[in-house]
Amino acid sequence: MGIRINLEVSGKERYCFRKRGFSVIQASSSSSQTTVLDQVSTPLNNKVDTPKKSSEAALILIRHGESLWNEKNLFTGCVDVPLTKKGVEEAVEAGKRISNIPVDMIYTSALIRAQMTAMLAMTQHRRKKVPIVLHNESEQAKSWSQIFSEETKKQCIPVVTAWQLNERMYGELQGLNKQETADKYGKEQVHEWRRSFDIPPPNGESLEMCAERAVAYFKEHIEPQLQAGKNVMIAAHGNSLRSIIMYLDKLTSQEVISLELSTGIPMLYIVKEEKYIRRGSPAAPSEASVYAYTKNLARYRQKLDEMVH
């Protein structure tokens, strides 16, 4: 039984200090109604799932795998396009990379390419918990998805879908070919639409506008989970994740322009004492940086190794 612990840390590791405190959402569920959503605010009573001795949480960000419109080089934005076969493989590969990192909650956008990516990635996780999508649209949907076994609930990971994590809305560019658009309007104009911080494409969202809703969602819904010690995975999109990374790493509107995310590459942050500590570099994620372990994560992995053997 070999325990492999990799304590290498990326040379590009950044430490980001938050200036304000965090509020922690308390359990609000009634005892008679138990859905997998209850896990959102109730600590799991399972040793393998509590690598939180010093109140540390893992945050994994994954941009979805290649979509059919990425393949065709079309502006996609909020159009709901599925993954290609290569995208499916990228998602599975991403899952292998994070298979030893604890995941207590998953947030995805409302779009199928992000949801496929999250689900495919979780098929590779060594803990073998089952991701369960929460349909929060009505009381009836909530009540019809109740789980009646506490034991089964412990083996589930709640998956929250949120439109606020969607790709930026690309307006009148959606469905147009990126190369043809550059040929027609000029390379500089198209680069400005694609990468400037505050200039929106025609009738679409700028990165700044996308950040307003994606970062607000992150602060309101995801940050409290992390502060409560939950390990969170977010599967989303190039620009919604760029805006969240801008917040986590305190990038300026100039710095975010050159931040590019590859499809299907997981990025790991450790959340500790109100700091976001980046372990994997979005610019050039190397094996070592993505796999960089803290003591708590190493302990979690050791427990997984013991479970398997």
Ligand SMILES: O=C(O)[C@@H](CO)OP(=O)(O)O
């Ligand atoms: O088309 C899109 O929706 C996005 C992501 O694929 O493109 P861009 O890289 O130009 O922001």
